[in-house]
Amino acid sequence: MKIGVLLKQVPATDTQVRIADPSTGIATGDVKWTINPYDEFAVEEGLRLKEAGKATEVVLLTVGGKDVEQRIRDALAMGADRALRLEDPGFEGSDCLGLARILAAAIKAEGISLVLAGKQAIDGDNAQVPAMVAELLGWGHVGSVSKLEVDGAGFKAWRTSGGGSLDVVQGGFPAVLTADKGLNEPRYASLKGIMMAKKKAIDVKGAAALGLDASTVGAGAALVVDSAWTLPPQRPAGRILQGDNAARVKELVSLLRSEAKVI
Amino acid sequence: MIQPITDPAVLEGYLSDASNTRGRAEALFRPRDAEEVAEVLARAQAEGMPVTVTAQRTSTTGASVPEGGWLLSTERLNAVLAPDRAQGGVILGQYQDQVEAAGLFFPPDPTSRHECSLGAAIACNASGARSFRYGPTRPWVEELQLVTPTGQLLRATRSTPIPDGWPVPRWAEPAVKTAAGYAPADNLLDLAIGQEGTLFVITEARLRLIPLPGAVLSLIAYFPDLASTLRFVERARRGAQRPGHLPEPGALNPRAIEYYDHNALELVRARVPDTPALARAALFIEVEHEGEAPVEAWWEALEEEGALVEHTIVATDEGARRKLLAVRHAVPAGVNERVVHNGMPKVGTDFAVPDAALAEIMAAYEAVDMDKICFGHIGDNHLHLNLLPTDAAELGRARQIYRELALQAVALGGTVSAEHGIGKLKRALLAEMVGPEVLEDFRALKRAVDPGWVLGRGTMIAER
Ligand SMILES: Cc1cc2nc3c(=O)[nH]c(=O)nc-3n(C[C@H](O)[C@H](O)[C@H](O)COP(=O)(O)OP(=O)(O)OC[C@H]3O[C@@H](n4cnc5c(N)ncnc54)[C@H](O)[C@@H]3O)c2cc1C
Secondary structure: OOEEEOOOOEEOOOOOOEEOOOOOOOOOOOOOEEHHHHHHHHHHHHHHHHHHHOEEEEEEEEOOOOOHHHHOOOOOOHHHEEEEEEHHHHHOOOOOHHHHHHHHHHHHHHHOOEEEOOOOOOOOOOOOHHHHHHHOOEOOOOOEEEEEEOOOOOOEEEEEEHHEEEEEEEEOOEEEEEEOOOOOOOOOOHHHHHHHHHOOOEEEEOOHHHOHHHHOOOHHHOOOOOOOOOOOOOOOOOOOOOHHHHHHHHHHHHHHHOOOOOO | OOEEEHHHHHHHHHOOOOOEOEEEEEEEOOOOOHHHHHHHHHHHHHHHOOOOOOOOOOOOOOOOEEOEEEEEOOOOOEEEOOOOOEEEOEHOOOOOOOOHOOOOOOOOOOOOOOOOOOHHHHHHHOOOHHHHHHHHOOHHEEEEEEOOOOEEEEEEOOOOOOOOOOOOOOOOOOOOOOOOOOOOOHHHHHHHOOOOOOEEEEEEEEEEEEOOOOOEEEEEEEEHHHHHHHHHHHHHHHOOOOOOOOOOOOOOOEEEEEEEOOHHHHHHHHHOOOOOOOOOHHHHHHHEEEOOOHHHHHHHHHHHOOHHHOOEEEEOHHHHHHHHHHHHHHHHHHHHHHHHOOOOOOEEEEOOHHHHHHHHHHHHHHHHHEEEEEEEEEOOOOOEEEEOOOOHHHHHHHHHHHHHHHHHHOOOOOOOOOOOOOOOOOOOHHHHHHHHHHHHHHHHHHHHHHHOEEEOOOOOOOOO
């Protein structure tokens, strides 16, 4: 069984995000990037399945330019076998559905039968692409998996659903599963892994190579267009109550009731 | 006129430090500027009132614990005035975050940097893992605003002469990383660094900044025994650009080399399950590099010196580095759990010795027959051996062992304190290290600068 892992780079959490001008996204100039943390769980799960003899190959798939190669190398250093980077001028401006079309085409061409992805990317928080990929391929999909068992016949996936209850979903392959926190603890990158990653292949493919109809992807086909981005409003400064303790406690209680509305 | 706080409930929060020694104080002042600091000190000098400067109280030596008198807190001197200029009470780590956001770098990195203050780091000449390459805080300070114990405001740079009548002790500091005793300085700035709040209050500093290093490779390498670890340290520091050493060109060039012994690894193993079973020691190493990370060179060296090279883990970006930090933090966290469990304080060393004496002091640490965990700045031959007594009798024995090891470190040309300072708890050791004549010279300087012996009373040296 060949496993495909969908990979996205996202701004590192310690990066100060700024809005670009015009305001249709973030300014990427000095952003520090990292692998989407949920995708890291997906990579790890793929590697564990391979190490357990349940998969033959772990292939990374990502839509993006040369700037994502370092993140691909990082995932290759964890132990993934090779990577496909999907890039084409016609891909630019794709919405989630466009991205899903690109990825689905690559997944089909690769003969992949299990797709692992993060449950969402922590930048846009769309949580759409993997489910759309499954839909386009006509495969089953389980989102937010926090425990997974795989055997010859199929898989058993645990996911927390609303109200804290636990769903256990059984299914067969091919399938798309997305990883939640708790699925595993991603391994540390190793010196050996980094050296080996340098020798692993990153193939670049565009629309033609994937046999994609260019009119179904990119800005022209996008159903969702970001018209403007703004930063969340600044949190108002805290207030320090004055006066003696008795008066301050009284005022605090009344503010907690009338303004903060927590009591 | 600045008013004192005397509410015992407020004072309570200022009476102990990280050593858990407790003191007492009658009043607390929280000056907003150097003039108010000067006012408090002039008054204290006139009244013969002891004043202890207190910042964030992370000292491990009792330095910031008052033995009566007034407390002078630097907490309101907390403004960053320019990228290279800040007040003494600014939190070091917060200042560094600001500087780094602007692409600049202020290297001193005491482990406590996110809790401790800049002024105290200067007053104690603090250091950290990166001091292997960048030295302690001292070389990164260019100018200070100081208030003397008589309430005089001074500006100090490396060209400011020592005022007439201040007999700076001429003594041979151990040629190792050290934070023990007054610096044999030839200028006012260097005298103010490392004086542990006994000669001056540092109200403002101008600092030396350099461009933020582009890329850093961090790695944790595991070793099957101490011998291979020491061999590797030896090799790794041959090419290092460290203060006072000529690097061998083309060799490995780490900026930090940190050690974890087998007991420390047990603590790591409890939190990081894939720690290799054969590992008996580990090194955490940081390497600054341009372009591609020099992974092949490190692999080759590790392999040749007998490391468990296949298990070497690395980080090349901030996210991964934070994960590696989790491995490192498992050690002090585990030590603290043991201390709580034992219900007895740990006894921790802070000695450093010259390069040539590393193997000998390590052997002495290994030979200690008591529950212990050893880790620290092996690149600078500066290890923290933590003795973990389980009852009062063992505590007594631990203190005895500590003293013997301190004297051994001194005999090997080392120091009784490489970074934590002397404070109130290590005065006797400092006295043994420097001898009675130098100690008398220290006292003479202290008396000249602070006639009433009011500032930091009880820290570093006793009045007689
Ligand atoms: C978990 C932990 C890890 C640590 N790791 C390190 C380490 O890696 N390296 C290291 O060097 N130290 C380390 N320390 C010790 C301590 O953090 C440092 O000595 C630090 O510089 C103290 O900062 P502070 O603001 O807490 O000062 P305080 O503890 O409040 O004061 C320390 C001393 O400095 C004096 N002082 C404070 N501010 C001023 C000022 N503005 N002017 C004059 N004197 C002043 C005080 O009077 C006192 O003598 C560690 C401590 C802890 C608890």
